[in-house]
Amino acid sequence: MDIVSIGIIIMTILFSIKGFKDVNFFDRYKFNTAAILKGNQWDRMLASAFLHGDVIHLxxxxxxxxxxxxxxxxxxxxxxxxxxxxxxxxxxNFLALFIHRNNSYYSAIGASGGVSGLIFAAVILDSTMSLQMMFIPIPIPGWIFGIIYLAYSIYGMKTQLGNIGHDAHLGGAFMGLLMGLIYVIMYKDSNYNINFELKYLLLMLVPLIYLVYLVIKEKK
Known part of the structure; x- marks a missing residue:
């Protein structure tokens, strides 16, 4: 890790702890459609990622x-x-803002969108990587984890499962895929630890294409 990533972790922890203790601070910086669109408080688009609901979430x-x-x-x-x-x-957060633009009460918090982007960029750049998750005794291929994660997020978004910003997860995942693909195109002929396989990208695009369909349907 470098000083930037360590700084992000420290800032997120401190910001979240402040939010745990100060309701006014929490309400000021959480993602909220009305505050952003009507109140012109666009700093919430980034600041909300440094807030969390509880210690486990953080x-x-x-x-x-x-x-x-x-x-x-x-x-x-x-x-x-x-x-x-x-x-x-x-x-x-822009995807969440678009989907919930007519719901002035919609709020969300957490770094999950950014973390999703990191996960999917890593999977694209090293398609054969495996994930060793806590409480799961066997490694999971990254591309399988990606499909399961996206499918669960789509289900959660449609059913409003729990107090989780599933649409932010999906938007972050899409950006991670895009950034990873751009990196592959730019450096595919260089030795930059790239282990990209198109078939895994195509498999992970299936749930993302379905997401596009849901967004278009929602708009209509």
């Missing part, structure tokens, strides 16, 4: 952030990691 996001940021920094550089993370947060 821990699992930072746990995933730690491993995948380390993977991207070590293999592809700190600048690439930072661009993927921030752009994935914004992509996830």
């Amino acid at each position: 821990f699992f996001n930072m746990y995933s952030f730690f491993f995948f940021s380390t993977k991207l920094i070590n293999d592809y550089g700190g600048i690439f990691f930072f661009v993927v993370y921030i752009s994935s947060i914004l992509a996830g």
Whole structure:
């Protein structure tokens, strides 16, 4: 890890702890469609990623952030990691803003959109990677994890399952896929630890294409 990723973890922890204790602070910086569209508080698009609902929510996001940021920094550089993370947060929140634009009460928090982007960028750049998750005794191929994650997020978005910003997860995942693909195209002829296989990208695009269909249907 480098100083930027360590700084993001520290900032997220401090920001979240402040939100745990200060309701006014939490309400000011959480993602909320009315505050953004009507109140012109666009800083919420980024600041909301540094807030979390509880310690468990914070821990699992930072746990995933730690491993995948380390993977991207070590293999592809700190600048690439930072661009993927921030752009994935914004992509996830812009998708949420579009989907919930007519629901002034919709609110969300968490770094999941950015973490999703890190996960999917890593899977694209190293398609044969495996994920060793807590409480799961066997490694899971990254592309299978990606499909399961997207499918679950689509189901959660349609059913409003739990207090989770599934649409932000999906937007972040899409940005991670896009950034990973751009990196592959730019450096495919160089030795940059790229292990890209098109078939795995095509498989992970299936649930994303379905997402596009849902967004178009919602707009109509």
